[in-house]
Amino acid sequence: MNPVLDGIAPSLIRALNARKQPGDIDLGLGEPTLRPDPRYFDAAAAWVREHGCPYTVNAGFADLRAAIAAYHAIPDRGAENVCVTVGSEEAIYLALKAVLDPARDEVLIVEPCYLAYPKLCALEGIRHRTVAMDGDDGFRPDAARVLDALRPDTRMLILNSPANPTGRVWPEAELRALADGLAARPGPPVYVLSDEVYRELYFSAEAPVSIGALWPHSLVACSLSKSNAMTGLRLGWLVGGRAEIAAAVKVHQLVNTAASTFSQVVARAVFADPANLGEHRAHYAARLRLLGTALAENGLRTTPIEGAFYCMVRLPDAWAADSLGAAEALLTRAHVVATPGLAFGGSGEGWLRLSWVAEPDALAEGVRRIARFLAEPRG
Amino acid sequence: MNPVLDGIAPSLIRALNARKQPGDIDLGLGEPTLRPDPRYFDAAAAWVREHGCPYTVNAGFADLRAAIAAYHAIPDRGAENVCVTVGSEEAIYLALKAVLDPARDEVLIVEPCYLAYPKLCALEGIRHRTVAMDGDDGFRPDAARVLDALRPDTRMLILNSPANPTGRVWPEAELRALADGLAARPGPPVYVLSDEVYRELYFSAEAPVSIGALWPHSLVACSLSKSNAMTGLRLGWLVGGRAEIAAAVKVHQLVNTAASTFSQVVARAVFADPANLGEHRAHYAARLRLLGTALAENGLRTTPIEGAFYCMVRLPDAWAADSLGAAEALLTRAHVVATPGLAFGGSGEGWLRLSWVAEPDALAEGVRRIARFLAEPRG
Structure with missing residues (x-):
């Protein structure tokens, strides 16, 4: 074993x-x-009747990838910056597996957190530490605390906003402070893996800002699981730089070939109007x-x-x-x-x-x- | 990277x-x-209308796992011996990742072969070699050649029957010779990872025998992709010993949580009569x-x-x-x-x-x- x-x-x-x-x-x-809205499934069932259920290319339907890139509204990101994955879980796995060198790189995880992050690091033999937000301060997202915890060999930071389990959202000012602090650091850039699987479930007037829009070395993991009650669809995605996504696709191709074609057609129907993600x-x-x-x-x-x-x-x-x-x-x-x-x-x-x-x-x-x-x- | x-x-x-x-x-x-038969998809669409699309447990629906175990007819194999996967590709990945120690174990691959086997070994840092069947003999499956190529640290053998790319099927006599040779070997047992994704596409009167029925340390990877023209469904499975499957489920849970619920419901409809796999x-x-x-x-x-x-x-x-x-x-x-x-x-x-x-x-x-x-x- x-x-x-x-x-x-x-x-x-x-x-x-x-x-x-x-x-x-x-x-x-x-x-x-x-329950998810059945119309997306009806659309996918009609598609399968017409087209069968063949593989898609490894990274997913090109139009779906383009729609996902547009939805995230990150500067200079198009279809080639997106890999369609088996839920956000696979997106997180791919990010860790593709862009880090387990022999050298360390991961820093913002806590309290979804424990799949440290477990996936352990599975891949990647050194990792956590940095805890302050419970006395309601686990408020705190860029200074995170920046203080970085070490020279830290190459990835994992945060989750809106956050499981705290319900907190990283405010724009803290994300800007984080991006500024990372930009001021010498040495190779630190990737930020931003798990945004709850991004549509916010309760402020404005949608939360994504670190993806502020830090060019961001990798954003997301899915339809929580926004559209489609956990069982296993349809997520990873958004990042072209080289990083190309590396992620290489892993994705080997470990499971591609996400379900049916699930991708459901996702196409959802992304036909991105407002559907907020329904x-x-x-x-x-x-x-x-x-x-x-x-x-x-x-x-x-x-x-x-x-x-x-x-x-x-x-x-x-x-x-x-x-x-x-x-x-x-x-x-x-x-x-x-x-x-x-x-x-x-x-x-x-x-x-x-x-x-x-x-x-x-x-x-x-x-x-x-x-x-x-x-x-x-x- | x-x-x-x-x-x-x-x-x-x-x-x-x-x-x-x-x-x-x-x-x-x-x-x-x-094209796949649309009735399986219609059944799954009806299920989703009634139940939504929630996660299944990580290893897949218990009844589907039991049906898969019964279909393979391997002695002492039940639901707990099956992990439902994202195609046979993930089943192969899980087998390599779960049961081998990359620091010690070597894999031997029967060639010519689907090159994902050596590439997955490379991805996981697992040492691997190939043993080629003889082109002058039409790449006839040859147990003696395989047994001769084993080394003391070989812990897994990968074969594919019916085979891509040769179209050859391992005959029962060669599989028995292989199992006997493995049984006679001193030291820890060698796993046989048998990729049986083409198992329903045979052209003899009788179905080919699976090494799974002859060698207790077999891990069988399979899917609905080729049998039922459902490549895009991404629905496969791994059958093996309880401890091996428990380890595979642990990896599976971390890398993608579970296979698509919709795809699993389609598979349930197919397995309602296992003769459907030969349609x-x-x-x-x-x-x-x-x-x-x-x-x-x-x-x-x-x-x-x-x-x-x-x-x-x-x-x-x-x-x-x-x-x-x-x-x-x-x-x-x-x-x-x-x-x-x-x-x-x-x-x-x-x-x-x-x-x-x-x-x-x-x-x-x-x-x-x-x-x-x-x-x-x-x-």
Whole structure:
């Protein structure tokens, strides 16, 4: 067996989900409960009836790649700057695998984070460290903290905005400070791998700015999974410089040939009008208002919710070093699934992540039970 | 950039295909020209309307995994012995990545072969060698030759039956000799990675035997791409021991989460009756009879065609060291695409691979032009 696999821990989230019973309230979900709009699938089914289901070229349909480049509105990016991937998960894998030299390069990951980032580094034998945002400051994105943590051999920085698990969004000023700091650094440029899988789920008047528009060495990973409730479509993409994307396509071709043609035709139908990518935003905004009411009624405070469909709740001192125990107790005593903060790195310890995509009644009841649980002694 | 990518040559096949002009006869194709049966897609579209398009568990739908295990009829193999993958390409990648230790283990590849095998080894930093079957013997599968080529650190053997590019099928007696030879070897067992993506395209009365049924350390990669003309579906699988599949699922989860849910529902509809996997065999058998007539009329000889939809034609002495030049000249002078044997390793030099999935008139005309081309002086 490949010995790197021994060093990769199984997911805490999956272990907890396996203990869920019917009737439990699930605030641990990592995917939308909405259904996708069937018209995209109908369009793809009609296409297959006419054309069959042949391979596309490795990088994906040229027109889809061009539409994705236009959607991201990053200067000097066209079809050749896009590789269509098997979800944003593969986009992240390709970025790490294609552009880094495991013998020399180090990755710096902004925490708390989706733990696939460090696990993928481990799988590829790439050295990696994390830099934690400050829990006392609600995990506010902080460019100065990130820049301070860079070392001479750091060649990639991974951030996620809007962020899982914190719900925070990197504001433009912090991204500019980050880009300026990176530009001022001597030596080869540091890639920024920006996971923007929640980019359409923002709750400000204006769409968040992408680091892709500010830093030329950005690689942006994204997908239709969260924006359009299409997690099972496995359709994502990586946007970057031409040389970097050419290298990513070389890996992509070898590891799985191409993304599903059917999924690409669904994506073409979505991208026929890029406004379609925002079609579920109002739904989430409404659910967020319900969450706000439930939180206020129960006197519960969370990290500021700026995007995605998560937030974090601080555990009382008795649980501050045992978020896994807290999540287990919450499930056993109150029949609510929430995700231990430790599942997002050491900086998440002492917190629970709540996902607020559940149905309104379940969401309100879940918040009520969590508030009651947190007020109880640990026992 | 990752320095391993520099050592991976671009595909000769793609370079040649890029020079193809409209009207040229294409005997270079690597995918069926048939359309898939639309009823499987209709069933999947109906499922999505009812259920949406959520993730499946990483390894794929449990019932699909069980159906795949039953289809392969390998002793002691059930759902937990199957990982559903993004085509057989990902299945091959997962097998290499999951079960080998790149620091110690060597791979032995039976040649001529699909060059993704050595390229994937290079991508993963795994030492690899090839063992060539004998062109003078029509590239007949030969267990003794393979066993002779094993070294103490060889931990995986890759074979492909029915084979691309030769059209040969490993007969049961040779597979038994191979399994017996492996069983007699001291030291840790050698995995056999058996690429069976053409397993339904055989032209004998009985289905070929799989090494999976004879050697317990087999890993079988397969897909719906060739059997059901669903290359673009990107739906394959890996069958193996429980520990090996658990390791493969761990990699699979990290690199792309899961195969497309839609594609898995299509596959469920196909596997509802495993006879569906053979539904295109009669079509290929009929096309093979046409090919036989065209070959006889033009006095052209090929390797014995036992399976898949390829065969190899020996080049005359003038081209024996330049199959790439021959393929280029064939395209320029005779407007026929064929694949240089060199694209399948050094043992393929001096040969052209013909794919015989073209329409009848094009196939007959293509064979006529090739026969004429081979009779011409090199010029």
